[in-house]
Amino acid sequence: MIRVQKEDFDISEEISSLNRRNVGALASFVGLVRDSNNEITAMTLEHYPGMTEKKLAEIETEARRRWNLQDCLIIHRYGRLEPGDNIVMVIAASRHRQSALEACAFLIDWLKTSAPFWKYEERNQGAEWVKARTSDTIASKKWKTS
Amino acid sequence: MKLLYFAWVKQKIGIGDEEITLPDEVNTLEHLVMWLSQLGPGYREALADLSIIRFAVNQEFANLDHPVTDSDEVAIFPPVTGG
Numbered sequence: 376m377i378r379v380q381k382e383d384f385d386i387s388e389e390i391s392s393l394n395r396r397n398v399g400a401l402a403s404f405v406g407l408v409r410d411s412n413n414e415i416t417a418m419t420l421e422h423y424p425g426m427t428e429k430k431l432a433e434i435e436t437e438a439r440r441r442w443n444l445q446d447c448l449i450i451h452r453y454g455r456l457e458p459g460d461n462i463v464m465v466i467a468a469s470r471h472r473q474s475a476l477e478a479c480a481f482l483i484d485w486l487k488t489s490a491p492f493w494k495y496e497e498r499n500q501g502a503e504w505v506k507a508r509t510s511d512t513i514a515s516k517k518w519k520t521s
Numbered sequence: 522m523k524l525l526y527f528a529w530v531k532q533k534i535g536i537g538d539e540e541i542t543l544p545d546e547v548n549t550l551e552h553l554v555m556w557l558s559q560l561g562p563g564y565r566e567a568l569a570d571l572s573i574i575r576f577a578v579n580q581e582f583a584n585l586d587h588p589v590t591d592s593d594e595v596a597i598f599p600p601v602t603g604g
Contacts, residue, residue, distance in 0.1 A: 406604055409543070420603070421528055423596060426580035451603065463604055483604055491596075492603025493528035504529045507600035 376447070377431040379422065381454040383461055394446040394467045400472040402479035404465050410458030416497045420453045420462065423491035427451070430490045438467065438482050449482060451492065475481040481518050488515040522591050527598035529533070529544035530574070543591050550576050551585040553595065569598075575600055 376382075386405060408418045431433060431449050438447055446468040456462060465486070467478035494505040525538045547556050554574075558565045568574065576583045577596040589595060 386591035422603070423525065423532070423577070423580075423598070424576055426596065429580050463589060488601065489582075490603045491598065491601050493579070493599060494602045504599065505602045507602050511604075 376449075377422075377428065377435055378448075378450045379427050379431065380450065380452055383452070384450050384464060386461070389448060389450065393448060393466060395459065395468070396445060397470060398445045398468045399470050400475035401424045401466060401468050402457060402458045402472070402475035403467075404463075404479050405461060406463040406483070408458050408460045408462060414498050414500075415458055416499065417455055417457050418462075418497070419455045419495040420451075421493045421495065422451075426491050431486070434482060434485050434489065437485070438478045440509045441481065442467070442469060444469050444474070444476040444478055445513060447478070447482070449486065451486070451490065453492070484511075484514045484518060489513045523594045525594065525596040527596065528574065529599060530597050534563045539563055542584045543589070548588055548590070549585070550578070550583060550587045550589055550595070553586070554597075573599055 390401060395449060431451065435447050435449060438444060444467055448466045450464045452462055465482040467475045467481055467482065469475040469478065488511055496503060496505055522541050522544055523538065524541060525527060526534050531537050544556065547553050554568050554571065558568050575598055578587050579594050
């Protein structure tokens with residue numbers, strides 16, 4: 376399942392809500408607004424409504440194709456957030472830990488380079504759009520061959 | 522054609538979306554970019570460096586040689602930074 380929302384989410388509630396039938400492992404990742412050296416006062420996430428949902432659904436489908444998942448959840452927030460706030464959560468539920476852990480890493484790596492979100496950071500010294508990171512592209516590409 | 526702009530592309534152009542009618546000679550993303558760049562300084566500045574611009578046609582990522590028609594939805598934006 377995928378959700379794109381402005382509101383916050385409750386991590387333990389989301390984990391509890393997943394299908395637990397035949398599940399031995401839940402792997403989750405939560406991304407937060409990081410405040411590097413007390414510089415960032417807020418981060419606004421913009422997205423492309425329509426394409427965002429489409430790409431997140433494709434990412435979920437691809438994860439389910441590659442690993443035998445009993446359940447899968449992607450939540451991504453948009454709007455203005457502050458340091459420490461939740462941005463994104465992915466959970467993969469599987470019979471065994473290896474597929475859950477791998478699928479979880481895949482979900483967040485692919486999301487970072489293929490879901491149409493953009494981050495705008497407000498800092499003490501002005502504001503700017505966050506630049507894409509080469510390391511994220513490399514992390515995403517490593518899954519192409521598997 | 523429906524055009525959508527996001528992040529700093531939107532800021533530089535000054536609007537988030539617009540409807541345009543394509544001239545006959547515009548039939549790829551590359552032609553579209555060249556044509557848009559002539560519409561004003563905001564467009565020219567936003568589209569000056571295509572190495573930091575990405576495109577979607579009908580909500581799928583597309584390269585500059587991708588064909589476009591009046592019935593398409595085209596989005597222009599910087600590389601994505603979600604997650």
